[in-house]
Amino acid sequence: MMGRGGMTTTSKTKAVGQRAVVIGASIGGLAAAAAAAPFFESVVVLERDRAPTDTSHRPGTPQSRHAHALLVGGLMALDALMPGFEAGLVAEGAVLLRSNIDFRGERMGYDPFPQRDVGMRSRALSRPAIDRAAWKCLTSSFPNVEFRDGCRVTHLVPSPDGSAVAAVRYQRDGKDETLASDLVVDASGRGAPTVGFLQEAGFPAPEEEIIGVDQGYASCLFEIPGDAPSDWKSVLTFGAPPNDSRGGLLMPIEGNRWIVSLGGRHGQAPPGDLEGYLAFAQSMRTQTIYQAIRGAKPEGGVVRYGFRENAWRHFERLERFPRGLIPLGDAVCRFNPVYGQGMSVAAQEAHLLKRLLSDIAAGRADLIGLSKSYFAGVPELIETPWNVANFDFVFPGTRGQPPADLAFRLQFSAALIKLVAEDPAVHKLNSEVQHLVKRRSAYRDEGVIQRVMEVLNSARPAVPAE
Numbered sequence: 001m002m003g004r005g006g007m008t009t010t011s012k013t014k015a016v017g018q019r020a021v022v023i024g025a026s027i028g029g030l031a032a033a034a035a036a037a038p039f040f041e042s043v044v045v046l047e048r049d050r051a052p053t054d055t056s057h058r059p060g061t062p063q064s065r066h067a068h069a070l071l072v073g074g075l076m077a078l079d080a081l082m083p084g085f086e087a088g089l090v091a092e093g094a095v096l097l098r099s100n101i102d103f104r105g106e107r108m109g110y111d112p113f114p115q116r117d118v119g120m121r122s123r124a125l126s127r128p129a130i131d132r133a134a135w136k137c138l139t140s141s142f143p144n145v146e147f148r149d150g151c152r153v154t155h156l157v158p159s160p161d162g163s164a165v166a167a168v169r170y171q172r173d174g175k176d177e178t179l180a181s182d183l184v185v186d187a188s189g190r191g192a193p194t195v196g197f198l199q200e201a202g203f204p205a206p207e208e209e210i211i212g213v214d215q216g217y218a219s220c221l222f223e224i225p226g227d228a229p230s231d232w233k234s235v236l237t238f239g240a241p242p243n244d245s246r247g248g249l250l251m252p253i254e255g256n257r258w259i260v261s262l263g264g265r266h267g268q269a270p271p272g273d274l275e276g277y278l279a280f281a282q283s284m285r286t287q288t289i290y291q292a293i294r295g296a297k298p299e300g301g302v303v304r305y306g307f308r309e310n311a312w313r314h315f316e317r318l319e320r321f322p323r324g325l326i327p328l329g330d331a332v333c334r335f336n337p338v339y340g341q342g343m344s345v346a347a348q349e350a351h352l353l354k355r356l357l358s359d360i361a362a363g364r365a366d367l368i369g370l371s372k373s374y375f376a377g378v379p380e381l382i383e384t385p386w387n388v389a390n391f392d393f394v395f396p397g398t399r400g401q402p403p404a405d406l407a408f409r410l411q412f413s414a415a416l417i418k419l420v421a422e423d424p425a426v427h428k429l430n431s432e433v434q435h436l437v438k439r440r441s442a443y444r445d446e447g448v449i450q451r452v453m454e455v456l457n458s459a460r461p462a463v464p465a466e
Ligand SMILES: Cc1cc2nc3c(=O)[nH]c(=O)nc-3n(C[C@H](O)[C@H](O)[C@H](O)COP(=O)(O)OP(=O)(O)OC[C@H]3O[C@@H](n4cnc5c(N)ncnc54)[C@H](O)[C@@H]3O)c2cc1C
Pocket: 023, 024, 025, 026, 027, 028, 029, 046, 047, 048, 049, 059, 060, 061, 063, 066, 067, 068, 069, 070, 071, 151, 152, 153, 154, 187, 188, 189, 190, 193, 217, 305, 307, 328, 329, 330, 331, 335, 337, 338, 339, 340, 341, 342, 343, 344, 346
């Protein structure tokens, strides 16, 4: 049997095309390469920097110096795309985190939130170690995936009739090279190749929804002291909305270390020197993180990062979009890192892409309709995490258009949190939604809604949700 690219297909999978090109070797690109590998003769990953072959920080992903929580939904998607991925995390020294018993959550009115075992497990480690585990797993499972380092994609090349992307142009060692492709996945983070192509080839630009949070971060590593508290492994502290947005995440990572990221919105950012950083921790609403790190040995200095805004490009609303192009990960939607969703959404989008490619391979769909089907599936993946971003509007100074029913959403959420604290079954459901294992539509369960409404009607919870 012949595939679209004219090559013979294997008995295992029916090839969809000759070559897929993935732009970017960060988590979105790695997951996309794993999604495409079973369906293309070859997958070429072009990275302007280098593939994550070790655990040093790459300039291409400056955010890697900050705490990166991998949600259970993301872990599941990556493990499904790259069998053995979770075992790879363990081999990198990942720390087992039992939700929510190893985790101390601190939010106004709940200091701490009840720590219960809700039956979910995640793995905590540094961002470079996550990417390396994915790279290792990918390269050992799929010999048809090739990484090309030092290749900066400059243009996507249109097909002769202008309706599709036919090739990728990139620069390596100052020289231009062109690579023909049946499918290009833009996992470049900023999505400049896609945006540039749409503009140059006369396609409409996607509407962009923005929630501006002006989040400032500062992170530092610490050796975990011998007398560290035993009643938690990780702490997440929220501020006191609407006026105090300062909070922090302390997470264990490989090598018996904590990575501690502190942050605040709209000018409440932590400073970049250790003394100022510790003073910021001390000034936060609760003292748990400060007490843990004040005597701990820092490793390296404090690093800072600025995150301006959540941004969702609504490709699904476009009437025309070039064939042979799939943007993925941050190129579609960037989320406020406070909620730890970006890697997981990228992995779930790659999982969706794999399912659609498998439909094509099985003859149930064709490559021509791929981007349309993909864009039709993406909003369902983004809607739940994006809804969390809407709660940023509780802070004055947040830019963008709040949902019309924001006040009700905040009240509903505060009542739900009260119920979550009281009821282990609702706590489990809430954890599944927060970890992107279930969609937020799971809250539409009649029993849950009725009980939330009872809380709302009995006494309005005064504590705004973050
Ligand atoms: C401070 C901070 C903390 C975060 N914490 C979390 C967290 O706890 N949990 C979580 O899930 N997410 C978190 N995120 C979000 C997460 O980092 C991103 O969502 C995720 O990395 C997106 O992956 P990506 O592959 O789409 O893009 P990126 O990670 O941005 O990678 C893009 C890649 O493409 C390459 N590239 C770019 N342009 C080109 C080009 N023209 N040619 C070739 N290569 C190119 C880059 O070098 C890079 O390797 C955090 C983000 C920040 C900023």
